[in-house]
Amino acid sequence: MSNELIEQAKEKFAAIMQEQLDRIEVMKQGAEDTDFSQLKPIIIGVCFGDGIGEIISKHARAALEHVLKDEVAAGKVEFRDIDGLTIENRAKHEKAIPDDVLAELKACHVILKGPTTTPQAGDEWPNIESANVAMRRYLDLFANVRPVKIPQEGVDWCFFRENTEGAYVLGSKGFDVSEDLSVDFKVITEQGAERIVRMAFEYAKNNGIDKVTVVTKSNVVKTTDGRFSRVAFRIAKEYPGINLDEWYIDIMTAKLIDESRRREFKVMVMPNLYGDILTDEAAQLQGGVGTAGSANIGSQWSMFEAIHGSAPRMVKEGRAQFADPCSMVRASAMLLRHIGYPERGEKIEMALEMCGQFEKKMKITGRDTGVTGEAYTEYVLSWVDNPDLKAKWEEEVDKIKK
Ligand code: IPM
Ligand code: MG
Numbered sequence: 001m002s003n004e005l006i007e008q009a010k011e012k013f014a015a016i017m018q019e020q021l022d023r024i025e026v027m028k029q030g031a032e033d034t035d036f037s038q039l040k041p042i043i044i045g046v047c048f049g050d051g052i053g054e055i056i057s058k059h060a061r062a063a064l065e066h067v068l069k070d071e072v073a074a075g076k077v078e079f080r081d082i083d084g085l086t087i088e089n090r091a092k093h094e095k096a097i098p099d100d101v102l103a104e105l106k107a108c109h110v111i112l113k114g115p116t117t118t119p120q121a122g123d124e125w126p127n128i129e130s131a132n133v134a135m136r137r138y139l140d141l142f143a144n145v146r147p148v149k150i151p152q153e154g155v156d157w158c159f160f161r162e163n164t165e166g167a168y169v170l171g172s173k174g175f176d177v178s179e180d181l182s183v184d185f186k187v188i189t190e191q192g193a194e195r196i197v198r199m200a201f202e203y204a205k206n207n208g209i210d211k212v213t214v215v216t217k218s219n220v221v222k223t224t225d226g227r228f229s230r231v232a233f234r235i236a237k238e239y240p241g242i243n244l245d246e247w248y249i250d251i252m253t254a255k256l257i258d259e260s261r262r263r264e265f266k267v268m269v270m271p272n273l274y275g276d277i278l279t280d281e282a283a284q285l286q287g288g289v290g291t292a293g294s295a296n297i298g299s300q301w302s303m304f305e306a307i308h309g310s311a312p313r314m315v316k317e318g319r320a321q322f323a324d325p326c327s328m329v330r331a332s333a334m335l336l337r338h339i340g341y342p343e344r345g346e347k348i349e350m351a352l353e354m355c356g357q358f359e360k361k362m363k364i365t366g367r368d369t370g371v372t373g374e375a376y377t378e379y380v381l382s383w384v385d386n387p388d389l390k391a392k393w394e395e396e397v398d399k400i401k402k
Helices: 002-029 052-067 069-073 087-093 099-106 131-138 190-206 224-236 249-255 272-286 312-316 326-338 342-358 373-384 389-401
Strands: 042-047 077-082 110-113 143-150 155-162 211-216 243-248 267-270 293-297 302-306
Touching: 002 190, 042 052, 042 099, 052 069, 052 077, 052 110, 052 326, 052 342, 052 373, 069 077, 077 099, 099 131, 110 131, 110 326, 131 302, 143 190, 143 272, 155 190, 155 272, 190 211, 190 224, 190 267, 211 224, 211 249, 211 272, 224 243, 243 249, 249 272, 267 272, 293 326, 302 326, 326 342, 326 373, 342 373, 342 389
Parallel strands: 042 077, 042 110, 110 302, 155 267, 211 243, 211 267
Antiparallel strands: 143 155, 143 293, 293 302
């Protein structure tokens, strides 16, 4: 009996290893980066997702359209709505991303994506893979970049979460070897680790930051995390002005709440699951997971989203219109920076800070004790259009520094 089970497991394992070795070959070939300055039009796909996703991505789309209206009119930018990423449609096709939706996504250059429901065992949906995780893999969006700021404390973090490997890439390919034995896989490749580490170092270099922190558990998870850490130290040698230090994920989560130390961290790079956990913690410190945006960057495509989920509970309780759109609006600011409109991205970011941290004329609470997402988006856009935005924002930042 056990021999038979082992033989079956070996077969599955062999198929998975083959897939990974093939993926390495593709990574070795490398892909050319999209040059947005050469595209006319730049096609922005908008996936509304489900739950609160449907609502808050409409607000984010409105914000993007607002700042890009001249470009749209001049045919430099085109918006395309992609409807099929709802949980109902994914469940109907029993696919994380139905084929026609994937084709539509691939026909865009850049994607703004609302939160999508990830089915789990026991709920009403077939237990299909997460649409996020699938999109990251299908479009090879290897870098998940998540900035978090607490200006009053001088905290300015940028997390580089590896997005296509780690415990995630094979999470849905694990299997039950026997009635009692379950196995999942974690994979780190030399090429996969190198490209994310390199991106973190490039970011540090371009922003005058002299320190990168690699976060692992390489003392315990010796093979995969060990490789990730080794790659980081190898790449660090190419950046003589930048120091690399290594922290283990457990103590790192503690240090993020250590107010006397946390501002020392700047750029952090880590395998997938650690990045998932650490960035929720960091976003909470910034004001809640509803305040953070997330860039998923690959060579050919990129996708911008909130860091949180679709909040089905809010929808069930009839509170969806009060959902905080800031994460998605921030994601649209990141998208603008990425496609070559950095000053407009910066404007939206300053406006978000004016509204959320400084002026605070309106409050969003997720329920009827605060304003709706629509009203809040209008509030943010009124600051975007305010000619005094930069001066006022600088004034507020100066006050904090004193
Ligand atoms: C995130 C989310 C996703 C993840 C979920 C929705 C699959 O938590 O983007 O951090 O785990 O990556
Ligand atoms: Mg997460």
